[in-house]
Amino acid sequence: MISRRRWATLATIALVTVSLGGPAASTAVADGAGGQSAQGARQFAVRVVRLLGSNRYAEAWESLHPLHQEVAPLSRYVECENLTPIPGRITSVRALRTWSAPAHVAGLDNPVPGVKVKLRIVISETAVPARTVVVKTVAVVRVQQRWAWLLPAARYAAYAAGECPA
DSSP states (O other): OOOHHHHHHHHHHHHTTSOBOOOOSOEEOOOOSTTOSHHHHHHHHHHHHHHHHTTOHHHHHTTBOHHHHHHSOHHHHHHHHTTSOOOSEEEEEEEEEEEEEEEOOTTOSSOEEEEEEEEEEEEEETTEEEEEEEEEEEEEEEETTEEEEOOOHHHHHHHHTTOOOO
């Protein structure tokens, strides 16, 4: 049986499959039409975390940044991610804060306009009596009128090298 501390570490690492970024100089995201609002970014980030947390990689891949889809084609991405499935079950995902901030997209030289969403994620595991709470900030960007999520730089580099991320 896996220890609670080890399980929490694994769960936290696994959920980092969504691109993370620290707080930056930023402004509030204006509510607007067309899914470009703060609410749209929040809903998108929560959906992606839920998909990844449920090991539903093919569905999550559909909204991955196109540059990252090129380096991690669907079949390869699903194959690699299934080697290290996320343990436990996400019981809650809540957006705490949303703001505009530059996003660093692995594979591009310069940051692009983006939205950061600070999430509170609760993970439960039947083998572990307690739950794990993870607070992470994820970056999402607009690509051709839709939201896209990003692979962290290390995962992008592994896929670009033809390897599965560890």
